[in-house]
Amino acid sequence: MTVDADASAFERWLVSVLADDTRTEEVWGHGEQEVTFGRMRQETARVRGVLAAHGIGRGSTVAVQLLPSFTLLWTLFAAWSAGAQVLLMDPRLTAAETTRLLDLCEPQFHLAVDGPVPALVTFRDECEIVVLTHRSGRSAATGHRLVQFSSGSTGLPKVIGRTGDSLLAELDRFGRLPDMPRRGERLLLLSSVTYSFGLIGGVLHALRGGVCLHFSGSPQPRDLLRVLAERRIDAVFGVPVHFDLLSRVGRPGDLPALRLAVSGGETLPAEVFRRFEEVHGVRIGQAYGMTEAGIIATDLAGRHAPPAVGRPAPGMRTEVVGGTLRVWLPQDPYLHADREGRYREGWLNTHDRCLARPDDGVLEIHGRADSTVVIGGLNVDLTEVESVVLQHPAVTEAVVVYGDAIEAHLVADDSLTRGALLDWCRARLGPHKVPKALHFVRKLPRTANGKPIRNRELLHAGREKERQVIIR
Template sequence: MENAPPKDWTALGGWIENALSAQPADTVWATAQSDITWEHLRRKVTELNELLGVRGIGPGTTVAVQMVPSYSYLWTVLALWLRGAQVILMDPRLTRLEVNRLVNLCEPQYLITSGASGAVRVVFQDECEIQVERRRGGHAAGNANALLQFSSGATGYPKIIGRTGASLLTELDRFAGLEGMPTAGEKVLLGNSLTHSFGLIGGVLHALSAGATLVFTPNAQPRTLLRTLADSGAQVLFGVPFHFELLNRVSEPVPLPSLRLAVSGGEAIRPEVYEQFEQRYGIRIGQAYGMTETGIIATDLAGRHLPPAVGTPAPGMEVRVQGGELQVRADVSPYVYANDVDNRFVDGWLRTHDLAGIDEPTGIVSVHGRADSLVVIGGLKVDLREVELALAEHPHVTEAVVLFSGTIEAFVGTSGGIGVRELQAWCRDRLSHYKIPRRFELAPAVPRTSNGKLIRNRELLVSRMAGSATTRGEVVT
């Protein structure tokens, strides 16, 4: 007998059902290599809803999903929510070992994949295989969360973040209240990851609610991205700084007369990218700042303010700066397990670990960097401590310091004569491609301070390891 789903799960399923039925059947919902109408979307979600029910998935069932970005992925997630399942999203770039680690943490009853893990380059596909695996020993949902996601923590191991159906619907209301968000009939080229909050909620779900058409590019080559944007006549571009850097590289840019809004999220955008894009395309890059734990926090969609400003708080969001760090008001802790809190949620305030300032007269938030080991590369978060721990598991690694200076660099104390290629292969088996260091410096030991702590200053490490280094080199990928 199926468990009764939490009330706000039912509300989320009802919201999806209403959104799917609100648009004309022959209107295009999304376009990539082929166009998908709303009728096609409804039919696919309905078919999957029935198929998942036959497989035993119902209210309160826990389902981990690791699929390549595709129409298949999107209607799988929608069908799962229609069934009242708890959806656990995993990035398609994760290796099998990383997936196993997360599965062991969450213990889902089902795992849905589209093939091999650890894709180096993830591009949008129209359709892909949908493999449903029943897992022995999995547990039904023990909480009211409709969505579980992951975020790196100070220990280098992922934190499990829960979002209730009510939380997702509230965030959709926030997006709807923002001036300039896509409206019915508009086309939105969506470059953001579909497993992360802004791409999934601000992109896919908002478009579903507003009746906007999603556009996906077949690859991330600069000219392909620009041509897709121009040929589709998209009015809105959502992406990460990497997408705008790509567009700035095109030697002979074409006009984009239809484009009225370009928004970057996921990481800080460099002022020079912001300025060059406006010079080349005549439109300012807006910003959407948020985090997995809360969703959208602050926005400047029209790009009125030069980075590092990220805009004013989204409707209903309350923020403050304590000790130079931005904090966000939250009703409950977003972390599924009590030991995940790690002093990040105290007295109703969630620490973002972002160094920030708030301009008192205007309320504009500016973000100036991180207070922990988290870095963002191409819109993807990497906890450098996680990379250090992966290296430290090698039997011939005695210690490791991993830093980021435009690229990930590893300073490693070794024994046994191992080389860069061996360590790269070791990391490849344990870490997603984008987390693997691009430069290694190997020596018998990593220098330490006078009180015995490992040095974490790049210049000091380079100079002090130069004379004792056994192997150094950059990895060509």
């Protein structure tokens, strides 16, 4: 496997790793399946040949939308080592969401799942791939190696580009953290590899550092506990729901090899932090970041309880302005118009309300300052959900808010049923974005200047008042 003079530093690094025929250790494990370094190298070369036969090479733009699997991982390595720009898409996107992203970005190729996507998307050994060619697609106009997507407060997807230098710099940041999994250790990766922490802090850090990755094909807590115990896992990366489930099973001493548990993607509840340590004797650490910037701050060993997320990662510049955290980035991460004006003069507004503790520099995150919430480790823009609800012809007004779950308060024709509106939403939104509660009212409360009220407590108070009027 060779690279030409136009290869990026990231591509040269990846190819040099894949070309190391002295490495024979196990790199990935799933159930009884073990993938050695040699097999990973062979499968990557095989897939790279398949991609080349379809015309995928340097400068190609490739949307990769595959199920979590070994196939996904060596397909990513194959596309990157061939010099392609990868647009990484979640397989759980609906057909409408997928079409919108493809129309926006115009990739030349789309690597998709062969057949329907199962309702429960879990890790598997392999998956079939369909290579779809888009003749109207455009080749890469920039040097970005990875393109990802995140909800924005306008309801339109944000298209985020990461250069090879940016990816390598983040790998360096992870490598400089003394508590990260190290050579010879075993890491159970529960975080999605479609998103930054799972992909860069998990897959790429493990590849670089000689860490053996393990995956679980079952989300059931007792199955996860069995993998942790039988495989003598040293570290586990996941989202809060994983640690919530694991803290409800097992007994003290069940996991003698576990030294590190790291949560990323969303706010870690203090109760989960406390309960997990009580049961398993390990404090949950945190990895705080965002798609645009990668890892921002860490407290991997859990030395500080929530809402603290740790100190800025090595090399990251941060500041708190007006109670909101900003991070320094050398270039605009957005590949299309920054409709929200989040990136200005080198500083990216995270829209996270933050306190920087003066005594030790630890950052505390106290919620969002915009309409984006995080559910199951995934960003959900409430205005996007609201827009879909309003598009139904029977809905005249709607406000979408978040409490324990996404809920829509709406005014609609009497003929509209909850089932019909949920079917409408399911056809246009990913399952994690569909409202869990629908509240039909005769009118929505408004402010003095006529704007809909978006405070959840006031909306529910208005419903109670309306219910009393109806009873009379």
